[in-house]
Amino acid sequence: MIGLTHYLLLGTVVFCIGLFGVLSKRNAIAVLMSVELMLNAVNINFVAINKFITPNDVTGQLFSIFVIVVAAAEVAVGLALIISIYRHRKSVDLNDFNLLKW
Amino acid sequence: MTVSLNDLVFVAMALVIVVAATGVVMLKNIVHSALSLILAFVGVAGIYFQLSAGFIGLVQIMVYAGAISVLIIFAIMLVMDKSVEKTNLFSPNIIRLLAGMGLTFLLFVTLGVSIWFTKFPVVPAEGPVDAVGMLANLFMGDYVIAFETAAILLLVAVIGAIILAKGAEDKQ
Amino acid sequence: MEHLFINIADAFTGWLMNLGLSPWWADLALLVVQWICIVTIVTANITVLIWLERKVSGFFQERLGPNRLGPFGCFQTIADAIKLLTKEDIIPSAADKLVFRTAPIFFIIVSVMLYVVLPMGDGMQIVDLDVGLFFFISVGSLSTICLLMAGWGSNNKWSLIGAMRAVAQMISYEVPLALSLIGVVMIAGSLRLSNIVAAQGNIWFIVLQPIAFITYFIAATAELNRGPFDMPEAEQELTGGAYTEYTGMRWALFFLAEYTNLVAVSALMATVFLGGWQGPWLPSWLWIIVKTYVIMMVFFWLKWTFPRIRMDQLMSFSWKFLIPVSLANIFLTGAGIHFFKWMGW
Numbered sequence: 001m002i003g004l005t006h007y008l009l010l011g012t013v014v015f016c017i018g019l020f021g022v023l024s025k026r027n028a029i030a031v032l033m034s035v036e037l038m039l040n041a042v043n044i045n046f047v048a049i050n051k052f053i054t055p056n057d058v059t060g061q062l063f064s065i066f067v068i069v070v071a072a073a074e075v076a077v078g079l080a081l082i083i084s085i086y087r088h089r090k091s092v093d094l095n096d097f098n099l100l101k102w
Numbered sequence: 103m104t105v106s107l108n109d110l111v112f113v114a115m116a117l118v119i120v121v122a123a124t125g126v127v128m129l130k131n132i133v134h135s136a137l138s139l140i141l142a143f144v145g146v147a148g149i150y151f152q153l154s155a156g157f158i159g160l161v162q163i164m165v166y167a168g169a170i171s172v173l174i175i176f177a178i179m180l181v182m183d184k185s186v187e188k189t190n191l192f193s194p195n196i197i198r199l200l201a202g203m204g205l206t207f208l209l210f211v212t213l214g215v216s217i218w219f220t221k222f223p224v225v226p227a228e229g230p231v232d233a234v235g236m237l238a239n240l241f242m243g244d245y246v247i248a249f250e251t252a253a254i255l256l257l258v259a260v261i262g263a264i265i266l267a268k269g270a271e272d273k274q
Numbered sequence: 275m276e277h278l279f280i281n282i283a284d285a286f287t288g289w290l291m292n293l294g295l296s297p298w299w300a301d302l303a304l305l306v307v308q309w310i311c312i313v314t315i316v317t318a319n320i321t322v323l324i325w326l327e328r329k330v331s332g333f334f335q336e337r338l339g340p341n342r343l344g345p346f347g348c349f350q351t352i353a354d355a356i357k358l359l360t361k362e363d364i365i366p367s368a369a370d371k372l373v374f375r376t377a378p379i380f381f382i383i384v385s386v387m388l389y390v391v392l393p394m395g396d397g398m399q400i401v402d403l404d405v406g407l408f409f410f411i412s413v414g415s416l417s418t419i420c421l422l423m424a425g426w427g428s429n430n431k432w433s434l435i436g437a438m439r440a441v442a443q444m445i446s447y448e449v450p451l452a453l454s455l456i457g458v459v460m461i462a463g464s465l466r467l468s469n470i471v472a473a474q475g476n477i478w479f480i481v482l483q484p485i486a487f488i489t490y491f492i493a494a495t496a497e498l499n500r501g502p503f504d505m506p507e508a509e510q511e512l513t514g515g516a517y518t519e520y521t522g523m524r525w526a527l528f529f530l531a532e533y534t535n536l537v538a539v540s541a542l543m544a545t546v547f548l549g550g551w552q553g554p555w556l557p558s559w560l561w562i563i564v565k566t567y568v569i570m571m572v573f574f575w576l577k578w579t580f581p582r583i584r585m586d587q588l589m590s591f592s593w594k595f596l597i598p599v600s601l602a603n604i605f606l607t608g609a610g611i612h613f614f615k616w617m618g619w
Binding site: 061094 | 105106108109112113116119120123124126127132135136139142143146149150153154155157158161162165166169170173174177178180181183190191192193194198199201202203205206207209210213214217218220222223224225227228229230233236237240241245248252255256258259260262263264266267269
Binding site for chain 2: 370372373403404405408409411412413415416418419422423426434438441445448465
C-alpha cells in the first residue's frame with residue numbers, strides 16, 4: 001500500500017523543511033543543521049528509488065554512501081569555518097558577517 | 103486494502119522524521135535543536151532499515167548520529183556566549199522570512215504535484231541477498247575512482263578543518 | 275541439554291499456535307519473551323558484577339572487599355541497590371530538565387540494544403542480522419551522545435568539561451575499534467556473527483589475529499571509560515565528570531549502563547576472537563558465559579593494576595599508535611590471505 005510516491009513525498013517534505021531553515025535562520029550552525037536535513041532527504045530518495053525501481057542493483061545505496069561521505073566532510077569544514085569566524089567577530093549571527101556589504 | 107506491518111513502520115518513522123525536522127527549525131534553544139536533529143537522523147536510519155537497506159542504515163547511525171551530531175554539539179558549545187534560550191531565533195527581517203516561506207511552499211507544491219501524478223516504473227522484487235558484497239564489488243570495480251576521490255576529499259577535509267579550527271599562528 | 279532454550283522456544287510457539295493464534299502473533303509473543311530474557315540476563319549480570327568487581331579489586335589490592343553481608347559479602351549488591359533507591363533525587367534548578375532526565379535512559383537503552391545480535395549459544399541470537407558485527411559497532415557509537423546530554427543537562431562547568439573529555443576519548447577510540455575488527459571480517463568473509471563463529475571451527479581468531487585482539491581490547495577499554503582510561507569519570511579528577519550532578523538511582527543507571535556495555539563487549543570479544551559458543555563437553559550457552567567472564571576478568575585485572583592515563587597521552591596513543599597499527603594489521607591480513615591462497619592451503 002505504501003509505494004514509491006510516499007517515500008518521495010517524505011523526502012520532499014524534509015527537503016522543504018530544511019530549505020526553510022536555511023533561508024530563515026539567524027544562527028550559522030542552525031543553517032548547517034538544516035543543510036544536513038536536506039542531504040538526508042536526498043538520501044531517502046536515492047535509497048527508495050533503488051529499492052522500488054532497480055531492486056537487483058545497489059547503485060542507489062552506493063550513491064547515498066557518497067552523499068553521506070561528502071556531507072561529513074562538509075560539516076567538518078563548515079563548523080571549523082564557523083569557529084574561526086567566531087574568533088574574529090565574536091558572534092555566529094549571520095547578520096553580523098557583513099564586511100562585504102557596501 | 104490490507105495495512106501490513108511494513109506500512110505502519112513507515113508511517114511511524116515518517117512521523118518521527120517530520121516532527122524532529124520541524125523541531126530543528128522551530129525550536130529556540132539550539133542545543134534542543136541539535137538533539138532533535140539526532141532524532142531525525144535515527145528516524146531516517148529507521149526508514150533505511152524498512153527499505154531493506156540495512157548496511158546504509160547502520161552507516162547513517164554510525165556517521166550521522168554517532169559522529170556528525172557530536173561535531174555539531176561540540177561546535178555549538180564552543181561558540182556559545184549568551185544565554186542558550188535565545189540562540190536559534192528566526193531572522194528579524196520579515197521580507198526574508200516571507201520570501202523563504204513562499205519559496206519553500208512553491209517548491210513543495212511543484213515537487214509534490216509532479217511526484218503525485220507520475221507513474222513510476224516500479225519493479226516489485228526483493229532486494230539482493232548479499233547487498234554488502236555487491237556494494238563492495240561496485241566500490242572496488244566500477245566506481246573505484248569515485249571511491250578514491252572520496253578518500254582524498256575526506257583527507258583534505260580533515261586537514262582543512264584542523265588548520266581552520268586551530269587558527270593562524272603568528273610566526274615569531 | 276544443548277538445545278534446552280531452543281526447545282523451550284519451540285514448545286512455547288507451538289503451544290500458542292495450538293491455542294489458535296496465527297504464526298505472526300506467536301512470533302511476536304516469542305519476541306516479547308526474548309526481550310524479557312535479555313532484561314533478566316542484563317540484570318543478573320549486573321548484580322553479579324557489582325559484587326564481583328569489589329571482591330576482585332579487594333583481592334588485587336591485598337584486602338578482603340565486602341565480607342559482612344552474607345557469605346563472602348554476596349548480598350552487597352542488594353544493600354547498594356536499596357541505598358541508591360532511597361536517596362533523594364536532586365535535580366539542579368538551572369539544569370535543562372528534559373535533557374538531564376533522559377540522558378541516563380538513552381544510555382541504558384543503547385547498551386541493552388547491543389544484546390540483540392549476540393549469539394548466546396548455537397543458534398540462540400535474537401536476530402541473526404547479516405550485518406551483525408557492524409550493528410554492534412554502530413549502535414555502540416551512539417553512547418557518546420548520551421554522555422554529552424548528561425554533561426550539558428547538568429548546567430555545570432565540570433560536568434561539561436568531563437563530558438567533552440569523555441566524548442573526545444570515545445570518538446578517538448572508535449576508529450581503532452572498528453578498524454581492528456576488519457581483519458576478522460576479511461578472514462571470515464562475512465559480517466554475520468554466526469558465520470564468524472563458524473569460521474573459527476578449526477582455529478580461534480585470537481591466534482590468527484593477535485594484533486587485532488590487543489587493539490580491540492585497548493580500544494574497548496577506552497570506549498567503556500574503564501580501566502586505565504577512566505579519567506573522565508574518576509572521582510579524583512573533576513569531581514565525577516559528567517555524572518557530578520546525578521544522585522541516587524539516576525547515577526546508578528549510568529553505572530548499570532556501563533556494566534551492561536562491558537558484558538556486551540566481552541561477549542562480542544568471546545564470539546569474535548575466542549570461538550563463540552564452540553567447545554568440547556559443556557553446552558554452548560554455558561561456554562559463552564565462561565568465555566565472557568574470562569574476558570571480563572582481564573578487564574578487571576587491567577583496571578586495578580594500571581594507573582590512570584592522562585588525557586593527552588590517551589588521545590595521542592589512539593591517533594598516533596593504535597590507528598596505524600590497525601591499518602598495518604589490515605594490510606598484513608590481506609597479504610596473508612593472498613599468500614595462503616597462492617600457496618594453495
